[in-house]
Amino acid sequence: MSAPPDHHAAPVLRVAHADLAPYHDQRWARVCPTCREGLLLARRDLTLLILAEDLCTRCGQRVCYTDVARLREADGPGPEPDGIESGDFELP
Numbered sequence: 440m441s442a443p444p445d446h447h448a449a450p451v452l453r454v455a456h457a458d459l460a461p462y463h464d465q466r467w468a469r470v471c472p473t474c475r476e477g478l479l480l481a482r483r484d485l486t487l488l489i490l491a492e493d494l495c496t497r498c499g500q501r502v503c504y505t506d507v508a509r510l511r512e513a514d515g516p517g518p519e520p521d522g523i524e525s526g527d528f529e530l531p
């Protein structure tokens with residue numbers, strides 16, 4: 440396997456967490472949209488708040504989640520959301 444690409448110096452990518460491919464059954468981990476092999480693990484600050492900025496574990500691509508408010512809401516204290524928002528799906 441060749442050395443991973445290095446995207447540490449690449450511009451921050453603005454993406455919606457919801458648009459990224461989930462990694463197996465991980466709740467927050469997403470596959471890096473740049474190298475498609477590394478992971479974005481949804482980092483947290485000292486108060487466990489999910490950070491808007493994240494970093495690929497493999498290529499170092501930085502991303503900024505445009506929907507971080509929604510992540511924090513889904514992650515935060517309080518009841519789990521029990522419904523799926525309508526409009527997210529299209530039936531075949």
Ligand SMILES: [Zn+2]
Pocket residue numbers: 471472473474475476477478495496497498499500
């Ligand atoms: Zn990557």
